[in-house]
Amino acid sequence: MWQGSGLGAGTAVLLLLSVALLLPHLHLEGPEEEPPGSSMADTGTLPKLREDFRMQNKSVFILGASGETGQVLLREILKENLFSKVTLIGRRKIEFEEEAYKHVNQEVVDFEKLDEYSSAFQGHDVGFCCLGTTRSKAGADGFVRVDRDYVLKSAELAKAGGCKHFNLLSSKGADKASSFLYLQVKGEVEAKVEEFNFDRYTIFRPAVLLCNRKESRPAEWLARKFFSSLPTSWSKDHSVPITTVVRAMLNNLVMPSDKKMELLDNQAIHNLGKAEDVDKP
Numbered sequence: 001m002w003q004g005s006g007l008g009a010g011t012a013v014l015l016l017l018s019v020a021l022l023l024p025h026l027h028l029e030g031p032e033e034e035p036p037g038s039s040m041a042d043t044g045t046l047p048k049l050r051e052d053f054r055m056q057n058k059s060v061f062i063l064g065a066s067g068e069t070g071q072v073l074l075r076e077i078l079k080e081n082l083f084s085k086v087t088l089i090g091r092r093k094i095e096f097e098e099e100a101y102k103h104v105n106q107e108v109v110d111f112e113k114l115d116e117y118s119s120a121f122q123g124h125d126v127g128f129c130c131l132g133t134t135r136s137k138a139g140a141d142g143f144v145r146v147d148r149d150y151v152l153k154s155a156e157l158a159k160a161g162g163c164k165h166f167n168l169l170s171s172k173g174a175d176k177a178s179s180f181l182y183l184q185v186k187g188e189v190e191a192k193v194e195e196f197n198f199d200r201y202t203i204f205r206p207a208v209l210l211c212n213r214k215e216s217r218p219a220e221w222l223a224r225k226f227f228s229s230l231p232t233s234w235s236k237d238h239s240v241p242i243t244t245v246v247r248a249m250l251n252n253l254v255m256p257s258d259k260k261m262e263l264l265d266n267q268a269i270h271n272l273g274k275a276e277d278v279d280k281p
């Protein structure tokens, strides 16, 4: 028990409490991708769908490509060579060393004057929005500015620029009637983006994002221990590896759909994200 490990019970409680409070702001290190499972997309048709998608020579933009989720999304998009043109839209230029990133276009914009940068949003078939900040990083006003205003303006410009399929990274619990600012803003943005009337609009609502960050901090280490001490079913309800979110995004992307709007909750993300190629000879 706690005492046995030389840790006072009070300290332990305090630690767990701070972990619980920190959870919404943390990127935890999660387990590696799961083994192939049996799910709706796990039919061996994914490679074919991916190839069909590639043949259409589509273009994509990513908002938030410097973030934890955006980075993984960009890497996987390039690895799978899904688009003939990839554009990052952000407030700063990202430096890439690897060869694979050589043809990535970057549009540096001022999000406070986004109307002046409408050309950056022109001519992309698909858009991914992984933008976001937190109240602790930016204050309440700053959070609303980024997570609501920047996202909505970007979606508006993307629609005007011809974007057909808009993908929004939202959050589990998003609800425009919530009394929590975070969840309220997420819900409000989801609903307002719908009004832009994209041909296809996909919302992802992951729970706490687990990332495979190399150097982690003590609080993250503790939280990770905390998560891994819990039953798998519980942690699956309350968290999801970023790699799984990205797999779900890209598997969904290549699967044709005639639904105007799709909403993937944390469970659906787990299911679709674990679908692997059944690519055996």
Ligand SMILES: NC(=O)c1ccc[n+]([C@@H]2O[C@H](COP(=O)([O-])OP(=O)(O)OC[C@H]3O[C@@H](n4cnc5c(N)ncnc54)[C@H](OP(=O)(O)O)[C@@H]3O)[C@@H](O)[C@H]2O)c1
Pocket (backbone or CB within 6 Å): 023, 024, 025, 026, 027, 063, 064, 065, 066, 067, 068, 069, 070, 090, 091, 092, 111, 130, 131, 132, 133, 146, 147, 169, 170, 171, 172, 206, 207, 208, 209, 210
């Ligand atoms: N973390 C979680 O557990 C969790 C759970 C559910 C949903 N979500 C949501 O998922 C989304 C992505 O999360 P993440 O953890 O991948 O994000 P992240 O690592 O914090 O990255 C955020 C991205 O947004 C950009 N950004 C932040 N503030 C900005 C500003 N003031 N102006 C312009 N760009 C700004 C960052 O650009 P710079 O690199 O230039 O700062 C970065 O590209 C967020 O909307 C978040 O709310 C997160």
Ligand SMILES: *[C@@H]1O[C@H](CO)[C@@H](O)[C@H](O)[C@H]1NC(C)=O
Pocket (backbone or CB within 6 Å): 055, 056, 057
């Ligand atoms: C996509 O590009 C390839 C190679 O440049 C070309 O052969 C093909 O016809 C293009 N497909 C479409 C749908 O434009």
